[in-house]
Amino acid sequence: MTPAGIAVLLGWGIFLSLFALAGGLFLLGIDRKLAAHMQARIGPPIRQPFIDIVKLLQKENVVPENAISGIFNLAPVIALASSILILFYLPVGSILPILGMYGDLVLVMYLLTVPALAMVAGGFASGSPYATVGAQREMVTMIAYEFPLAIVVIGVAWRIGAAGLSSPFALATIAATPIWTVVGPLGLIGAFILLLVLAVVTPAELSRIPFDTQEAETELAGGLLVEYSGRNLAMFYLAQGVKTLILAAVIVAIFFPWNLSGFLAMPPWLALPADLLFFLAKAIVVLFFAVTLVRVGMARFRITQVVSIYWRSLSVIGLFGLILLMADAALPALVGVGS
Amino acid sequence: MKLNSSFNRSLWVYHFNSGSCNGCEIEIVATITPRYDPERFGIKLVGSPRHADVMLITGPVVHKMKDRLLRVYAQMPDPKLVMCIGACGISGGVFFDSYNLEGPVDEVIPVDVYVPGCPPRPEAIIHGVVTALAKLERLQGERA
Numbered sequence A: 001m002t003p004a005g006i007a008v009l010l011g012w013g014i015f016l017s018l019f020a021l022a023g024g025l026f027l028l029g030i031d032r033k034l035a036a037h038m039q040a041r042i043g044p045p046i047r048q049p050f051i052d053i054v055k056l057l058q059k060e061n062v063v064p065e066n067a068i069s070g071i072f073n074l075a076p077v078i079a080l081a082s083s084i085l086i087l088f089y090l091p092v093g094s095i096l097p098i099l100g101m102y103g104d105l106v107l108v109m110y111l112l113t114v115p116a117l118a119m120v121a122g123g124f125a126s127g128s129p130y131a132t133v134g135a136q137r138e139m140v141t142m143i144a145y146e147f148p149l150a151i152v153v154i155g156v157a158w159r160i161g162a163a164g165l166s167s168p169f170a171l172a173t174i175a176a177t178p179i180w181t182v183v184g185p186l187g188l189i190g191a192f193i194l195l196l197v198l199a200v201v202t203p204a205e206l207s208r209i210p211f212d213t214q215e216a217e218t219e220l221a222g223g224l225l226v227e228y229s230g231r232n233l234a235m236f237y238l239a240q241g242v243k244t245l246i247l248a249a250v251i252v253a254i255f256f257p258w259n260l261s262g263f264l265a266m267p268p269w270l271a272l273p274a275d276l277l278f279f280l281a282k283a284i285v286v287l288f289f290a291v292t293l294v295r296v297g298m299a300r301f302r303i304t305q306v307v308s309i310y311w312r313s314l315s316v317i318g319l320f321g322l323i324l325l326m327a328d329a330a331l332p333a334l335v336g337v338g339s
Numbered sequence B: 001m002k003l004n005s006s007f008n009r010s011l012w013v014y015h016f017n018s019g020s021c022n023g024c025e026i027e028i029v030a031t032i033t034p035r036y037d038p039e040r041f042g043i044k045l046v047g048s049p050r051h052a053d054v055m056l057i058t059g060p061v062v063h064k065m066k067d068r069l070l071r072v073y074a075q076m077p078d079p080k081l082v083m084c085i086g087a088c089g090i091s092g093g094v095f096f097d098s099y100n101l102e103g104p105v106d107e108v109i110p111v112d113v114y115v116p117g118c119p120p121r122p123e124a125i126i127h128g129v130v131t132a133l134a135k136l137e138r139l140q141g142e143r144a
């Protein structure tokens, strides 16, 4: 790569990182505001997460005496850095994934586990029984939701591949050919089912109600994060915001990849901010249905229930959607052979 | 210790029960219901003293709870505020002069704001928080 290319890449990287931090906190604020309105409250101002971060940065940063301080301090940095990194592999608005040539959807799926693993490491390193129980629960939850998530990724990419496109796992391909445009009626139902599965995986990935057993405030007093304070807690808070943005970006990229500039002709300087705003709007809609609505309307599941929900119910539903997608691709060929 | 206005707009509250009769707890829970909605001022109840800016103490500090109270107080990161909720914590209240008290609270840890009542109404608790904010602002003014 030429030095100029590297400079451009760095520039986009810095821009996207800032966008991820600000956009993530903004989404958290929107989520709190919407939840408050649904409970007939006024709720905090939308910039409340920003205020929280500024406050946390002023607080003392306590490292407990019986914690392994190296891992304890490293975990928040890894969680934040790895969640920002994922965004470099995802299309944001009309910005194509800047590291798209080095990784695809499968890599994103693997990278999604890194922030969670960092939290698990931090939890175990903090030397508190609450955090240890929280870390164990986080691992169980991770194992539980990986399989349905894999079904969705494989299903969508396989169908796009079956439609004759090369490199179906690359996010640029998936974003350029929305799944809805390549499938028939059966596939539409299948793709919709997969969308629902991905929406149910989202709260677990973000450890929000009803799948927040690892952070359960009432039983585990904050679980994984129980010993974190000050700057470290602020970094986990930021990572949570960035993860929220990423999950929304994944759903948007796979299922709603349309851009405003694709419909309306506009000059390039206007297209970028317009597409970014449109992207945020799509993210808010996705998060409202996948996270806010669910967390206001439901209570927390027990950890045993989480596993059976994901492994049994959701996997069966996801496989059904996958079969519909496959049938959708296979049927025309079969009928064609018959005639 | 440097404070700015973000601190006032984002107080995270941790609740410590040092042997209360549960009357004050019920009023604290009533304070965080949608009717009073303290979240619009950024006030949030947290489960861990490490996350907390304010500690609400209820009860008169019985003998067994003294060590725990000192420990939890030490676990809170600076800067921190302590609010004493209810007559018990201020003077012993209905348990005044009992054989098993180590309290009142301010003989164990420093208290910033007292909220009297047995139990205090949610309005009184909110007034206590506002008083705490006023105290914070005064301290910030002195430092500036």
Ligand code: SF4
Pocket: B020, B021, B022, B023, B024, B058, B059, B085, B086, B087, B088, B089, B093, B094, B117, B118, B119, B120
């Ligand atoms: S002040 Fe009254 S209501 Fe509150 S804990 Fe004491 S006895 Fe109970």
